[in-house]
Amino acid sequence: MSVLEVETVPSPATGQETRAEDELAPTFYVICWNDPVNIMSYVTHVFMKVFGWNREKAQKHMMEVHEKGKSVLVRESAEKAEFYVHQLHMYKLQATMERAE
């Protein structure tokens, strides 16, 4: 085995206690809010880039933002939700992460 190959060792992190902890960990909705400035084709493009969605799914969420004022894009762990919100803000979209109750 070369030094670059990684031996698969059963990790304690896959145990039942950790799964239970994961289930209790809060999750967050990533929400994109409507604004009058970002153009529809740009918003669709950003959703495709940030989430790796196909055009159809990205357009569906873009239309939801446009018509309903917001769209819940994904439900994720705090860390991932924060990452997505950062990405969306870098594209100048108004996005927030809201705790899923």
Added chain:
Amino acid sequence: MKLLKTVEEVRLYELTAQEGSLLMQLLRHFPFSGLKPATISQRRDEQTAERELLLNESLKQHREELKRAAAAIAARITPSRRSYSLELDPANREVLMQIMNDIRVGAWQALGEPETFEVDPSQLSSNEQAQWQLMHLADFFEVGLIESES
């Protein structure tokens, strides 16, 4: 702004003399506006405040990266006889799109974030007219890039 050809995801655009000159000016003078603080959540608590601080710090760094990228892209706009050419790989196209949108949004914020764009420019002050033109100029290049992607 005309897409001439695509070779292995690298796209070659032709710009008229006016377009090339305007794009260079936009890129060389970027950014045109300050950064407006971003909101990360509607909830207000200590954790949100920490997250928001990180977000705004990250956006500040990103702005600096865009500024460097803008100068680099401006240097790639090559004059030919009566026009300019610009070759962009996917990463550079993405960055240029972000720069143009940053300019648009910044100008819109400077105009007081109007809900509608049906405005008579002659009713605007000279500063507002400049912001208005900046917004539409950036829009022209942004739309050109998006259309070449689809």
